[in-house]
Amino acid sequence: MAQRDILEYPDPKLRLRSETVTRFDADLGQLVDDLLDTLYANSAIGLSAPQIGDLRQVLVIDLSDEGDAPQVYINPVIESKTAWGLVEESCLSVPGVVGNVVRATEVRVRAQDRDGQTFERDLQNMNAACLLHEMDHLDGKLFVDRLSFFRRLRIRASSKAKARRQSSAA
Numbered sequence: 001m002a003q004r005d006i007l008e009y010p011d012p013k014l015r016l017r018s019e020t021v022t023r024f025d026a027d028l029g030q031l032v033d034d035l036l037d038t039l040y041a042n043s044a045i046g047l048s049a050p051q052i053g054d055l056r057q058v059l060v061i062d063l064s065d066e067g068d069a070p071q072v073y074i075n076p077v078i079e080s081k082t083a084w085g086l087v088e089e090s091c092l093s094v095p096g097v098v099g100n101v102v103r104a105t106e107v108r109v110r111a112q113d114r115d116g117q118t119f120e121r122d123l124q125n126m127n128a129a130c131l132l133h134e135m136d137h138l139d140g141k142l143f144v145d146r147l148s149f150f151r152r153l154r155i156r157a158s159s160k161a162k163a164r165r166q167s168s169a170a
Contacts, residue, residue, distance in 0.1 A: 002033075002034050002037060003034070003037045003038045003041045004034050004035075004037075004038045004052040004053075005052065005053075006038065006042070006047075006051050006052060006092045006093060007050075007051055007052065007053055007093055008093050008094070008095060009093055009094045009142060009144070009155075009159055010156070010159050011093075013050065013053055013055075014050060014051070014093055014137070014140065014142060015140040016050065016055055016140050017055075017138070017139055017140050018048075018049065018050055018055045018056055018057045018058075018137075018138040018139075018140075019055055019056055019057065020057055020075055021056050021057055021058060021074050021075050021112070024074075024112075024114065024115055024116035028056070028058070028074075028114065029114055031049060031054055031056065031058055032058060032060065032072055032114050034052065035047050035048075035049065035052065035058065035059070035060045036060050036062075036070050038052060039060055039062060039070075040062075040067050042092055044092055045061060045062060045063050045126075045130055046059065046060070046061040046062075046130040046131070046133060046134045047059065047060055047061075047092065047134065048060075048134045048135075048137035048138055049138075050137045050138065050140070051092060051093050051137055056074075057074060057075045057076065057138050058072070058073070058074050059072075059073050059076065059131075059134040059135065059137070059138065060072050060073070060134075061073075061127070061130045061131060061134060063126055063127055063130060072113055072114050073109065073111040073112075073131065073134075074111055074112040074113065074114065074116075075111060075112050076109050076110070076111040076131070076135055076138075077109065077110045077111070078107055078108070078109055078132075078135070079107075079108040079109065079110050079120065080107065080108045081104035081106070081107050081132075082104060082105075082106045082107075083104060083105045083106040083124075084102055084103070084104055084105065085102070085103065085105045086100050086101070086102060087100065087101055087102075087103045087105070087126075087129040088100050089101055089129070089133055089143045090143075091133070091142065091143050091144075093137075093142065094142060094143070094144055094155070097144060097155055099143065099144065099146075099147045099151060101143055101146040101147065102146070103128070103129045103132050103133070104128060104129075104132060105124060105125050105128050105129060106122070106123070106124050106128055107122070107123050107128040107131060107132065108120060108121070108122050108123075109121055109123065109131060
């Protein structure tokens with residue numbers, strides 16, 4: 001198990017679509033363990049494989065106060081969405097940015113566990129919003145894509161300025 005580096009916007013790898021997992025082996029188990037280690041090391045509630053540069057459809061979430069209730073979703077598919085609401089979100093891949101986005105707050109998801117067993121689960125409130133946020137990463141989308149046009153422009157300008165500062169410091 002190891003903590004992995006998190007890709008940050010505007011890294012182009014964050015815009016790539018993830019591939020369906022077909023091999024449920026030790027390598028996949030290691031990815032799940034690394035995702036969980038990275039999640040907990042960053043005191044986060046959700047993390048997807050693309051955020052650490054791995055383009056497989058794998059995500060983990062844990063909204064427990066103690067960080068002892070990990071949920072693993074491989075090849076997740078939303079079966080239904082209801083109860084739309086405004087949710088405040090942030091993202092490890094877009095540090096320092098917080099925004100309100102419209103998300104379903106009740107979902108039914110079908111996915112596989114780390115052993116390949118299929119399951120269905122009903123999620124509500126923040127669990128549902130967190131799952132949807134992480135599933136966006138699997139499609140190459142970021143929560144900032146759901147913000148207003150002008151807010152996206154400000155974020156893009158800020159990230160370009162940061163990238164210029166970093167390249168001139170190197």
